Every structure is written in structure tokens, then in C-alpha cells.
Amino acid sequence: MNDAVAAMATDDAQETQATDRDENFGQDAADGEHARPRKRTRMACDKCSTSRTRCDGQYPCRRCHDYGYKCHYNRQIKKRGRVPRNGGAAQTDQEAFDIQDAEAQENQGPLAQPLAVEMHDPTSAPDHEELDQPHPLATPLMEYPPGQNVAIHHRPSQVSQLGFEAVSDPSDGPSPPILLDRQQAHRRFSRPRASFSTIIHPHAFGPFSPHASEGSAAADVNKPASRSGLPNSGCRYRCLEPLMPYLGDTLPASVACDLFDVFLIDPGTSLFHCASPYILTRIFRKQSLLHPTQPRQLTPALLATILWCCAQTADISLLLVPGSRSRVANALYELATFLVMERDPDRWRRIHGGLRVENEHAQEQFMFGSSFPNTTESNEPxxxxxxxxxxxxxxxxxSGGDFKSDSNKWWSKAVRLALSLRLNREDEDSLSGQNSFDLRYNTETQSTLADVEAREERRRVFWLLYSLDRHLALSFNRTLQVPDSCCQVFSPLPEDIWENLDDAYRSGMPPRSSGPPTNISGASFFQYFLPLMVILGDIIEAHHYQNHPRLGRFDTDHTVSCIASMISQCEASLQQLAQENELHSTVTGTPMLISNLVTRHDDSGPRVGTSSERKPHYRLVIAYSTHILHVLHVLLHGKWDAISMLDNEDDWITTPRFAECASHAIAASEAVSDILKLDPELTFMPYLFGIYLLHGSFILLLFADRMPQLGPNQSVEQACETIIRAHEVCVVTLTTEFQRNFRRVVRSTLYSVQGASPAGWEEHKLARRRVLSLYRWTKGAKGLGI
Structure with missing residues (x-):
């Protein structure tokens, strides 16, 4: 008994000494530079409560005043604890806050080392009193002040395999590590977003960081953090620095820079250094992105998305290891979507006096950031x-992958946000005047270069949205969501003027027209593809008008003739572009002599067609545009659904429109042959080209299906072979299931025609119908969106 009493006394003495040490340590910390008085605030403002940060309870509070937030005290106080059974009076506000503070302290759990620090939410912006506070998340979330799209402060943290956590602050030096036991580390880092754990734990990506043993992890935890987000990480691009703290050891800085190199490549410039098929055009100026001291700052979410798009097809040695590309792409996609959700305006809902998080419990559960979104004039997030x-x-x-219909949620967000930002009415004030050109000129000449560049970026983003609306409407058989009637925007600047905006700003901006162009004027995306999409949008409008149950009975011949006239004018502008660049001339070839194969053939005469380095690019643009224009004729005069065309229930093949459609289908196959000569791998626009190649091939499938009744036709067989080869090349360059299936349908049709028995022919028709029924363009069908 005496031994037990002595042991209890010894334990009490040790606990008293430990308590004294803790109090002394807390007193020393309180005497430091960053100590805060232990003052309890009766009520925190709505912003600080959502952010889970300390508030001084003033109006406005210091944090909202420093960061420019709107300070409100509108939320309803949620009283903690159980409801009394006897229906007595509820707790007072002070008692509710006491319970909340006590529960918050209990949830922190015991630390292995007695450090007098408070664990704060990693999503809060760094305050001058909280610079040395350790954050529990390995990938820090950044606070975006209102009116800015980029993060200002980067506070990377570091997590090892054993649950060690160390915070590296460039201003205060390395903070002391906090050792967490395995159970607590698992509890703190295990979240419902299980897929994001691969980003939190960098060792999950085997090729990027070697598996360290437990002893080495414990030995290296006290070393200074050397992360890719720090200035000495070897990142070649300043514009990538906002993303570096999020990557950690998931992706080396050198590989991230290599992926960004792919983003900077222009399409069609090289066969060995191909651009990403998902980067249709660079919205931003290359000079602004690569500025040595003040680059155009992009949000981390946009940077992660750019790297994800490039990682899917980039020819980088690290990604050529089996399994590495999928791991890197999945990690970047998880990171991009995580950062996107933190900035998504759909997370907020409007209330009287401000905004509120749509689901506060999900906010706490998924560790979303506390960045307050920008608001419109109507307080819309x-x-x-x-x-x-x-x-x-x-x-x-x-939409370029296998599950194409999953892209609808991102498309819906893009359209709603663009319309909320009034991108479709960017030049409404300038176009409302009578002399719109003079008013526009005065407005832009009185603005600074930065303002002119920012407004042009808004226009380019809108016209990219406009073009994709037409392209995806054809791919998924849906109506337009960005109609021409709501567009009050100047046409985008030509690419050469946009890249040299400094010179154009000093010498005077060129005249601008309102609305999208309908004629092809150059080789950049907005100069050749945007006019084609304008015509395609009119064709889609006319097509769905004909399918209207009541209005479709009216005559649409005038509409069809107007669209056909627009196509003819676009073809004339394309021919004029070829003549201006002398692309009709061919390059003088070297005589086929054995001596010329050994020694260089010296030709002192002028070479026609080699005076400009842009001409190969122009040839690609003209070849692809020619094919798409023929397909537009097919879409205007023909049927969109392959099965309906093969069934021919309305005897459509006897009408004059079928003859017009068939002639352009043959011409489109000849254009494909020319494209394969110029671009054997079809790397110029693989993402966009597939749907037009498909719709231009339906007529050829009809011809092959009729060959048993009409007899063999060599020209039809040759055209089908060209289409099959093009689909095979497309599948190799950018694999898509619908092109693989359609290639098999055309090939099997040719095989069946050449020598199949009647029984085998009927079996082939059934199999072909099963494949084609996946992709329908009838009323209510989804096209490729399966």
C-alpha cells in the first residue's frame, strides 16, 4: 500500500512538473514576437467563422479590414450541446462559445511534444500574428483577395511517410517539427476524398520519390525543407510558382516546366514536338507569360489544369515509363479539381447582406478554402x-476521353460563369453608340496597355467558349447555349497583332468589327476556325428548327440558301488566302540523280514557295478548312444520323439534296487525302477533326452499303479506304472509341461487299446496326455523349 501511495505521489509530482514546464513554455512563447493575448471574443464575424480563424469581434474586424472583405454578423448562432428534456431555457451565447472552444481543444488530440501552439485551418489567409502556426494539410490552400485571380502568399508544408509535419516559412526560418503518432496522423490526413490522398502523400507516386525507410524519415525530418515551391527548386518559369507548393513531391519542377513547354508549342510546327491536342489556342500572350520579372499570374487551378491537359499526350521521358502517364494525369486531375472546387462560385448562395457557403458541413468535411469569391453588381458570386x-x-x-458525357458539368459551369461575368457583353457600351468604331478607338487609346490586354483576354476567352459551343453542339446533338443574339463583343485581334500588342498599342489599334468573323483571314485559331464555327452554328439552328414539332413544317429553303451563300463566301476567302501566300505554287524538286543523293544539289535559281516559314502552317490550315467546308455542305443538305440514312424510309436518296450532299462527301474524302500528305499523323487538330471526319463519312458508308445492288465502284472503294486510313491515324494520335468503332464498320462493310453470302450479309447488317446505334443524331439522341 505504501508503495502504491508513493508511486501515486511520484506521478503527481511528475504531472506537476510537466504542467509547470508547459506553463513556462507557454509564458516564453507569450513573450515572443508573435504572441497573442488569450482574450475570448464573444462573437466572430461571418467571414472569420467560415474561415475558422480568430476574430477580434469588432466591426469591421481587423482581418476583414486588412484583406478587404465584407464584414457581417448575420449568421444565426448555433447552440451546442443536447436539447434539455424538460424543455428548459436554452444555453446562453457565452455558454455555447465555451462549449465550442472546449470541443475544439478536445478535437486537437495529444501531441507527442508539448508545444503551446494552436492548429488552424490551412485554408485561411496568413495573418501577421499567425505566420508560425503549423498547418495540418500537406498541400496548402491559398487565399485569394477580392478582385485577384492569383495567390499572394505561399506557405508550403511537408509531410513524410510516418506522419511528420514541418512548416517552412521563408521569413521566420524552419519551424520546429511536430511529431504525430501513427493513429493521429492517419486520423488527421484521412478525409472522405480518398483519391486526393495520393496528392497528400507524395510517396504514393513511385517514380517521383523513392520509398524512404522509417529511420531515414525520422532522421531527415529536422533538415531544412527543400521543396519544389521554393525559389531554389529549379523552376524555369516564374508563372508556375503559384502551383509549386501544391505539387510537392508529386511532380518534379523540371517535369512541370517540360509540360509547360508543351503548352507553349504552336500546333503544326513540328512532328516530333507536338502540341497538346486539348490546348486549342493560347489565350494569353507568350510574352506576358514568360516575362522575367512580372509574368502574367495564373491561378493554381488553371496551371494544374494546363499541366493535366499536356501530360496526357506529352512526349516526356518520365511519362513514357509504363503506368507513369496515367498516375501523373490522375494526380494532376485530382489536384486541378480540388483547386477548382475551392474557387467554384457554385459553392456560395446569396443571402440578404452577403454570401453564405451552400453547405457548411461539406465545407468543414472537405477542407475547402475560405477564399471569398468576387461578386457581380447583383451580389452574384x-x-x-x-x-x-x-x-x-x-x-x-x-470530352476527349472515353466518358464524354462527364464533360457536361464543366461545360455548364463555364457557360454560366461566362454569362455571369458578362463576357458576351464586353463591348456593349461601345456598340451602343452610333459611331461604334470611333468610340471604340477613343476608349482603347485612353486605356493603359494592361487594360487593353485584359479586355482582349476576356474577348478571347469568350470566343473560345463560342467556338466550343458549336463544336460540342454537333458532337452531342444539342442546341446552342451561346446564341449569336446575345453576343456584343468585338472580333478577336489577329494573332500577330496580339503577340505584338505593345507595338500595336503605340502605333494605334486596327479597326474592329462587332460579332464573329465569317471569312477566313489567317492561320490562327480565331482566324480560320471561328468563321467555320459561325456557319456551323447557323446550320445547327436550322437543323433543330426543322425537327421542331410545330415550326418545322414551314419552308426552310430560304434559310438553307442563305447558309449556302455564307459557305461560298467563306470558300472564296480561303482561296484568296491561298493566293496571297502563293500556296498554289509547288516547290521545285531536286532532280532524281545518284549524284544528288551523294552530294548536295546546288540550285542557284529561286525556289517558289519557300520564302516564308509560315507556308507549311498555312497549307495545313487551308487543307483542313477545305475539308470542314465540304462537311458543312453535307450537314446542310444531308442527314445527320447514319442509321436513318441507311434505312432511307423517306426516300431521301432520290432528292436533289442527296446529289448535292454526295458530291461534297466525295470532295471531302479527296480533301482528307490531301491532309494525309501534309500531316501524315493528323497532329494539327486531332481533338476537333474527328467529328467532321465522321459526318463526312456517313455518305460513303451508304455508297458501300448499296454496292451489292449497284455493282462494284472503284472510286467509292478508294474513298472508303482513305477514310479508313484517316480514322486509323486519328485513333493512334488521339484514341477515341467512336472512331475505332466506325473504322471497323466501314472495313467490315467493304469485306462483306466483296464476297459475302446473303446470310452473312444480313448478319453483318445486324452487327453494324448494333455499333451505329451507340451514336445517334435523331431527336433526343446524344450523339457521341454516351
Whole structure:
């Protein structure tokens, strides 16, 4: 008994000494530079409560005043604890806050080392009193002040395999590590977003960081953090620095820079250094992105999405290891979507006096950031053009994969956010005047270069959205969501003027027209593809008008003739572009002599067609545009659904429109042959080209199906072989299931025609119908969106 009493006394003495040490340590910390008085605030403002940060209870509070937030005290106080059974009076506000503070202290759990620090939410912005506070998340979330799209403060943290946590602050030096036991580390880092754990734990990506043993992890935890987000990480691009703290050891900085190199490649410039098929055009100026001291700052979400798009097809040695590409792409997609959700305006809902998180419990559960979104004039939550472009790139990347219909959620967000930001009415004030050109000129000449560049970026983002609306409407058989009637925007600047905006700003901006162009004027995306999409949008409008149950009975011949006239004018502008660049001339070839194969053939005469390095690019643009124009004729005069065309229930093949459609289908196959000569791998626009190649091939499938009744036709067989080869090349360059299936349908049709028995022919028709029924363009069908 005496031994037990002595042991209890010894334990009490040890606990008293430990308590004294803790109090002394806390007193020393309180005497430090960053100590805060232990003052309990009766009520925190709505912003600090959502952010889970300390509030001084003033109006406005210090944090909202420093960061420019709107300080409100509108939320309803939620009283903690159980409801009394006897229906007595509820707790007072002070008692509720006491319970809340006590539960918060209990949830922190015991630490292995007695450090007098408070664990704060990693999503809060760094306050001058909280610079040395350790954060429990390995990938820090950044606070975006209102009116900005980029993060200002980067506070990377570091997590090892054993649950060690160390915070590296460039201003205060390395903070002391906090050792967590395995159970607590698992409890703190295990979240419902299980897929995001691969980003939190960098060792999950085997090729990027070697598996360290437990002893080495414990030995290296006290070393200074050397992360890719720090200045000495070897990152070649300043514009990537906002993303570096999020990557950690998931992706080396050198590989991230290599992926960004792919983003900077222009399409069609090289066969060995191909651009990403999902980067249709660079919205931003290359000079602004690569500025040595003040680059154009992009949001981390947009940067992660750009790297994800490039990682899917980039020819980088690290990604050529089996399994590495999928791991890197999945990790970047998880990171991009995590950062997107933190900035998504859909997380907020409007209330009287401000905004509130849509689901506060989900906010706490998923560790979303506390960044307050920008608001419109009607207090509607809105992001910036970086967010619109992020949604567009996610939509493009997902729609290029196997589950194409999953892109609809990103497309819906992009359209709603663009319309909320009034991108479709960017030049409404300038176009409302009588002399719109003079008013526009005065407005832009009185603005600074930065303002002119920012407004042009908004226009380019909108016209990319406009073009994709037409392209995806054809792919998924849906109506337009960005109609021409709501567009009050100047046409985008030519690419050469946009890249040299400094010179154009000093010498005077060129005249601008309102609305999208309808004639092809150059080789950049907005100069050749945007006019084609304008015509395609009119064809889609006319097509769905004909399918209207009541209005479709009216005559549409005038509409069809107007669209055909627009196509003819676009073809004339394309021919004029070829003549201006002398692309009709061919390059003088070297005589086929054995001596010329050994020694260089010296030709002192002028070579026609080699005076400009741009001409190969122009040839690609003209070849692809020629094919798409023929397909537009097919879409205007023909049927969109392959099975309906083969069934021929309305005897459509006897009408004059079928003859017009068939002639352009043959011409489209000849254009495909020319494209294969110029671009054997079809790397110029693989994401966009597939749907037009498919619709231009339906007529050829009809011809092959009729060959048993009409007899063999060599020209039809040759055209089908060209289409089959093009689909095979497309599948190799950018694999898509619908092209693989259609290639098999055309090939099997040719085989069956050449020598199949009647029984085998009927069996082939049934199998072909099963494949084609996956992709329908009838009323209510979804096209490729399966």
C-alpha cells in the first residue's frame, strides 16, 4: 500500500512538473514576437467563422479590414450541446462559445511534444500574428483577395511517410517539427476524398520519390525543407510558382516546366514536338507569360489544369515509363479539381447582406478554402476569366476521353460563369453608340496597355467558349447555349497583332468589327476556325428548327440558301488566302540523280514557295478548312444520323439534296487525302477533326452499303479506304472509341461487299446496326455523349 501511495505521489509530482514546464513554455512563447493575448471574443464575424480563424469581434474586424472583405454578423448562432428534456431555457451565447472552444481543444488530440501552439485551418489567409502556426494539410490552400485571380502568399508544408509535419516559412526560418503518432496522423490526413490522398502523400507516386525507410524519415525530418515551391527548386518559369507548393513531391519542377513547354508549342510546327491536342489556342500572350520579372499570374487551378491537359499526350521521358502517364494525369486531375472546387462560385448562395457557403458541413468535411469569391453588381458570386478557362480546359480534356458525357458539368459551369461575368457583353457600351468604331478607338487609346490586354483576354476567352459551343453542339446533338443574339463583343485581334500588342498599342489599334468573323483571314485559331464555327452554328439552328414539332413544317429553303451563300463566301476567302501566300505554287524538286543523293544539289535559281516559314502552317490550315467546308455542305443538305440514312424510309436518296450532299462527301474524302500528305499523323487538330471526319463519312458508308445492288465502284472503294486510313491515324494520335468503332464498320462493310453470302450479309447488317446505334443524331439522341 505504501508503495502504491508513493508511486501515486511520484506521478503527481511528475504531472506537476510537466504542467509547470508547459506553463513556462507557454509564458516564453507569450513573450515572443508573435504572441497573442488569450482574450475570448464573444462573437466572430461571418467571414472569420467560415474561415475558422480568430476574430477580434469588432466591426469591421481587423482581418476583414486588412484583406478587404465584407464584414457581417448575420449568421444565426448555433447552440451546442443536447436539447434539455424538460424543455428548459436554452444555453446562453457565452455558454455555447465555451462549449465550442472546449470541443475544439478536445478535437486537437495529444501531441507527442508539448508545444503551446494552436492548429488552424490551412485554408485561411496568413495573418501577421499567425505566420508560425503549423498547418495540418500537406498541400496548402491559398487565399485569394477580392478582385485577384492569383495567390499572394505561399506557405508550403511537408509531410513524410510516418506522419511528420514541418512548416517552412521563408521569413521566420524552419519551424520546429511536430511529431504525430501513427493513429493521429492517419486520423488527421484521412478525409472522405480518398483519391486526393495520393496528392497528400507524395510517396504514393513511385517514380517521383523513392520509398524512404522509417529511420531515414525520422532522421531527415529536422533538415531544412527543400521543396519544389521554393525559389531554389529549379523552376524555369516564374508563372508556375503559384502551383509549386501544391505539387510537392508529386511532380518534379523540371517535369512541370517540360509540360509547360508543351503548352507553349504552336500546333503544326513540328512532328516530333507536338502540341497538346486539348490546348486549342493560347489565350494569353507568350510574352506576358514568360516575362522575367512580372509574368502574367495564373491561378493554381488553371496551371494544374494546363499541366493535366499536356501530360496526357506529352512526349516526356518520365511519362513514357509504363503506368507513369496515367498516375501523373490522375494526380494532376485530382489536384486541378480540388483547386477548382475551392474557387467554384457554385459553392456560395446569396443571402440578404452577403454570401453564405451552400453547405457548411461539406465545407468543414472537405477542407475547402475560405477564399471569398468576387461578386457581380447583383451580389452574384463570380470568379474570373481564369476560372472560365479552367472549366473549358476540363471540359475539353474530359470530352476527349472515353466518358464524354462527364464533360457536361464543366461545360455548364463555364457557360454560366461566362454569362455571369458578362463576357458576351464586353463591348456593349461601345456598340451602343452610333459611331461604334470611333468610340471604340477613343476608349482603347485612353486605356493603359494592361487594360487593353485584359479586355482582349476576356474577348478571347469568350470566343473560345463560342467556338466550343458549336463544336460540342454537333458532337452531342444539342442546341446552342451561346446564341449569336446575345453576343456584343468585338472580333478577336489577329494573332500577330496580339503577340505584338505593345507595338500595336503605340502605333494605334486596327479597326474592329462587332460579332464573329465569317471569312477566313489567317492561320490562327480565331482566324480560320471561328468563321467555320459561325456557319456551323447557323446550320445547327436550322437543323433543330426543322425537327421542331410545330415550326418545322414551314419552308426552310430560304434559310438553307442563305447558309449556302455564307459557305461560298467563306470558300472564296480561303482561296484568296491561298493566293496571297502563293500556296498554289509547288516547290521545285531536286532532280532524281545518284549524284544528288551523294552530294548536295546546288540550285542557284529561286525556289517558289519557300520564302516564308509560315507556308507549311498555312497549307495545313487551308487543307483542313477545305475539308470542314465540304462537311458543312453535307450537314446542310444531308442527314445527320447514319442509321436513318441507311434505312432511307423517306426516300431521301432520290432528292436533289442527296446529289448535292454526295458530291461534297466525295470532295471531302479527296480533301482528307490531301491532309494525309501534309500531316501524315493528323497532329494539327486531332481533338476537333474527328467529328467532321465522321459526318463526312456517313455518305460513303451508304455508297458501300448499296454496292451489292449497284455493282462494284472503284472510286467509292478508294474513298472508303482513305477514310479508313484517316480514322486509323486519328485513333493512334488521339484514341477515341467512336472512331475505332466506325473504322471497323466501314472495313467490315467493304469485306462483306466483296464476297459475302446473303446470310452473312444480313448478319453483318445486324452487327453494324448494333455499333451505329451507340451514336445517334435523331431527336433526343446524344450523339457521341454516351
Amino acid at each position: 463570380a470568379g474570373g476569366i481564369d476560372d472560365v478557362l479552367t472549366f473549358l480546359l476540363l471540359c475539353i480534356g474530359v
